[in-house]
Amino acid sequence: MVDFENSARQAGSSGAKRAVVVGAGIAGLAAALRMYRAGWDVVVLERSPARRSSGYLLNLHGPGYDAAERLGLLPALAPRDIGFFTSVLVHADGREKFTIPATVAQAAVGERALSLFRGDLESALYDAVAGHADIRFGTTVQTLTQETGSVEVTLSDGTHLRADLLIGADGVHSRIRDLVFGPEADFLVDLNHMVGAFPLETVPTHVPEGVGTTFLGPRRTAAVMNLGPGRSSAFFTYRSPDTAAEPAHNADAALTSAFGDLGGGIADALHQLAADPAAAYFDSVGQIVMDRWSRGRVVLLGDAAWCVTVFAGYGAALALDGADRLGAAVAAHGDDLSAALDAWEQSLRPEVRKRQALARRGISRFAPPTRVHVWLGDLMLRAIQLPGIRGLVQRSIQRANN
Ligand SMILES: Cc1cc2nc3c(=O)[nH]c(=O)nc-3n(C[C@H](O)[C@H](O)[C@H](O)COP(=O)(O)OP(=O)(O)OC[C@H]3O[C@@H](n4cnc5c(N)ncnc54)[C@H](O)[C@@H]3O)c2cc1C
Incomplete structure (x- = not known):
């Protein structure tokens, strides 16, 4: 019974x-x-x-921020807010391409925003x-x-x-x-990409503190954020024609195969993943x-x-x-x-x-299909720093949040 x-x-x-x-x-x-x-x-x-x-890392703005406020979470979340940080776009070997100051993202997203670790x-x-x-x-x-x-x-x-x-x-x-x-x-609608993300136990040596570096290449993106001890992390996504054939429980093998040719902070992050593969979130995107x-x-x-x-x-x-x-x-x-x-x-x-x-x-922002798309994406990111274009981006983010 x-x-x-x-x-x-x-x-x-x-x-x-x-x-x-x-x-x-x-x-x-x-x-x-x-x-x-x-x-x-x-x-x-x-x-x-x-x-x-x-x-x-997670961003909460627009209705997500409003919901956190209605749930009464803001007093607990505000001290954990990482805030905005400087982004540096890098070449495959880790050399700097160009920098986007934190103030640009801040101006685009506005004050009612939080950047937090999921945890x-x-x-x-x-x-x-x-x-x-x-x-x-x-x-x-x-x-x-x-x-x-x-x-x-x-x-x-x-x-x-x-x-x-x-x-x-x-x-x-x-x-x-x-x-x-x-x-x-x-x-399930398979978007034919894999995503991997994990915290970094050791602060990445090739990335200055307070900076996130991003490599954007054809069909893949890798980012490494150095926000100090206990607050640094890495993010990877790549196109996969057959996500079912990916080694779902082996983030280390999959990410090393997709990004092992890159240098700088990305090589450092992959090295850290090899030491603790279980720390990674790794899944197909659907x-x-x-x-x-x-x-x-x-x-x-x-x-x-x-x-x-x-x-x-x-x-x-x-x-x-x-x-x-x-x-x-x-x-x-x-x-x-x-x-x-x-x-x-x-x-x-x-x-x-x-x-x-x-x-x-x-999708094409995270995994541009060709080199031409990468080049156009770079051009757009550089342009964001121009005051006129910055206003346009700001308005399009506000429209998406309304
Ligand atoms: C790399 C990355 C970056 C992201 N960035 C953002 C961002 O900037 N902003 C944003 O808003 N969102 C972001 N997201 C999305 C966001 O993290 C997820 O949409 C959100 O966490 C989903 O929460 P959930 O509770 O629905 O599911 P989950 O977080 O998957 O939680 C499900 C829970 O259920 C448990 N569970 C599973 N199966 C069972 C079972 N059979 N019985 C009991 N328990 C079970 C799991 O262990 C887990 O604890 C991001 C996601 C990723 C992967």
């Missing part, structure tokens, strides 16, 4: 509605926080045995919600069934949970999506495109529902915005969950559609 008693005690038996959130990433923790604030009991299930606090955003969310939710690491969902009025899950530890709403925030390769909506292949993000009492959130990809630079922003809007929608619609999910989805879809389209258009 299914024993829901134990889970009821742990999740709280206050009579409040219960949300089970699958995934303790940005979307999952933000949803947990927002559902708690909407008066729900919250259980969070995270497959990893512990928090994954390191990671790559710092995750920590701020975790600290805000940990005292109010039952967060279970090393735990995942084995089976899921929906009945009128509830959703029931069997967990990997053999226990069972019943909830009023299950939020699948388990990332681009979501198991909840597989279980409820169908296989990943039905929703968007998730679905007609509907909820079915009954199961709703997908974040990359699980609408992955916009790294090329949008907006997935964390949408995860925060989506979680905040979800909490607001369930609070506004009371017992009518179906109306709440409809209203939530309608309010979010235009922004997701826009960001997915911008990401597809932006």
